[in-house]
Amino acid sequence: MILLQNLINALQWGSFYALIALGYSMVYSILMLFNFAHGDIFMVGAYIGFGVASALIALTAMGAFALPSWLILVLTILFSMFLTSFVGMIVERIGYRPLRDAPRASAAITGLMIGIILETGNLILLGAQRVSFPSLISTVTYDLGGVFVTNKKIMIVVVSMLLATALHQFIRHTRYGMAMRAMAFDYVVVPLMGVPINKIAAMTFALGSALAAAAGILFGVAYPVLDPYMGILIGWKAFVAAILGGRGSIIGATLAGFLLGFIEIFVAMIFPSTLRDLIAYSIVLLILVFRPHGFFGEAYSARLRL
Amino acid sequence: MLLSVEALRVSYGNIKALHGLNFEIDEGEIVCIIGANGAGKSTTLKAISRMVPAEAGSRMTFQGKDLLEYAADKVVSQLGISHVPEGRRLFDNLTVMENLQLACFARKDNDQIKEDIQRVFSIFSRLDERQIQKAGTLSGGEQQMLAVGRAYMSGRKVMLLDEPSMGLAPLLMMSMFDALKEINREGTTILLVEQNARLALQFAQRGYVLENGNLVVEGSSEELLENPEVKKAYLGA
Numbered sequence: 214m215i216l217l218q219n220l221i222n223a224l225q226w227g228s229f230y231a232l233i234a235l236g237y238s239m240v241y242s243i244l245m246l247f248n249f250a251h252g253d254i255f256m257v258g259a260y261i262g263f264g265v266a267s268a269l270i271a272l273t274a275m276g277a278f279a280l281p282s283w284l285i286l287v288l289t290i291l292f293s294m295f296l297t298s299f300v301g302m303i304v305e306r307i308g309y310r311p312l313r314d315a316p317r318a319s320a321a322i323t324g325l326m327i328g329i330i331l332e333t334g335n336l337i338l339l340g341a342q343r344v345s346f347p348s349l350i351s352t353v354t355y356d357l358g359g360v361f362v363t364n365k366k367i368m369i370v371v372v373s374m375l376l377a378t379a380l381h382q383f384i385r386h387t388r389y390g391m392a393m394r395a396m397a398f399d400y401v402v403v404p405l406m407g408v409p410i411n412k413i414a415a416m417t418f419a420l421g422s423a424l425a426a427a428a429g430i431l432f433g434v435a436y437p438v439l440d441p442y443m444g445i446l447i448g449w450k451a452f453v454a455a456i457l458g459g460r461g462s463i464i465g466a467t468l469a470g471f472l473l474g475f476i477e478i479f480v481a482m483i484f485p486s487t488l489r490d491l492i493a494y495s496i497v498l499l500i501l502v503f504r505p506h507g508f509f510g511e512a513y514s515a516r517l518r519l
Numbered sequence: 520m521l522l523s524v525e526a527l528r529v530s531y532g533n534i535k536a537l538h539g540l541n542f543e544i545d546e547g548e549i550v551c552i553i554g555a556n557g558a559g560k561s562t563t564l565k566a567i568s569r570m571v572p573a574e575a576g577s578r579m580t581f582q583g584k585d586l587l588e589y590a591a592d593k594v595v596s597q598l599g600i601s602h603v604p605e606g607r608r609l610f611d612n613l614t615v616m617e618n619l620q621l622a623c624f625a626r627k628d629n630d631q632i633k634e635d636i637q638r639v640f641s642i643f644s645r646l647d648e649r650q651i652q653k654a655g656t657l658s659g660g661e662q663q664m665l666a667v668g669r670a671y672m673s674g675r676k677v678m679l680l681d682e683p684s685m686g687l688a689p690l691l692m693m694s695m696f697d698a699l700k701e702i703n704r705e706g707t708t709i710l711l712v713e714q715n716a717r718l719a720l721q722f723a724q725r726g727y728v729l730e731n732g733n734l735v736v737e738g739s740s741e742e743l744l745e746n747p748e749v750k751k752a753y754l755g756a
Binding site for chain 2: 388391394395397398399401402404405406407408409410
């Protein structure tokens, strides 16, 4: 029973990690850099979601239109994904594009700086007090023979799996996805195919940021307290998931996100919860000792460069 | 005149690769640049396709347009200049078909694309059989066919070819050059660079000899094949 209960909790945490890890992994695969501001984009997405949801609720209260609360949630997710994708594109345009040919360390430092700017920017804009995410759907708990599942948990897991699948299909079957796969293999010659790589790079940031925003709102639904630093720890953990999945692998990032959720929850089941991260990430470290390229990663050393 | 290059200079850091090249290509021609390893042959092609920046003072015009105003992807999609790079550089993780489709990324003429893909498969029937195979699993000859096919799909006014003979067995080499002749007959102007000077001069109508970043000799293929210095340095006779 406890095992099953924890399984469900692990799936929920895994959903957050997976959605955020996808953004790290996509950007890495086409530009060979980690966007270390990505955790903070998750935070920005959650705040944008907060704004959108509050606005929709206010409009409904004013009688502008009558929307059922589930529809408000769906609209909040879609609209916030759309808005946050622009945040990603701006970060790429201002922060990373000028550094395309610079040493990778410059891009890493820039990413960390952008993260701090987003955090403090939020602090200046909204002040230090936390905001609470509006409760859009009321919690319904189902008792499945002693295992308790809430409608929110089901929703979080289903939505994140749908989004990960949609992304996978997009990359497999569209021409933009094809261009992303080509860039992942050898970005230097991609322009020779008539493909504008800046457009592909911007789109990749947009997609990753949209997924981070979805994660932010789902997080807000489950844990409705938002603060400007909420993206740091979860962002780093999702980064670990991206590494564990294999740099640049979409399936890898998704599965590793869930795996990380499982490891954390089950470690906490056995050991005191204060030791959770210490033990969980020691396990991750151990896995990486034996599989340095992660589960689905390739060794990139053989990759061609002009 | 289709393409004209004037005072083309390119440097990699402090190393000067091209010291001011001047050459021209007319529509429908096959022109080759021969030269030793490191003479600047690949750099010349990369400068035209905007893969490496040309230094200030360099001028390149294509059909009267200033080529330097176009980014690398626009040189392909708007001017129709395609480039088969050194070492083929296929996307090994994509299928044969996907490699060809990616080369049409900026094209909107869907009916023509279908026709062109069929044309590539009729020129290189080996590719037809391998449509859904990953490019990385092809043999060397098939990879070269796909590299040329990809260029055919992306832009067809001019094709820049970097050592198309490299790594091919003599028989395959011959059929590759036959295919290129056919593409040329359909209206594609070809500029190729080759270390294999004899082969290049048999294929091209005109040629230039590149030495240490300077064009030192130019002439018709017959002239170059008879030129004593070219003979001594590049034809091994």
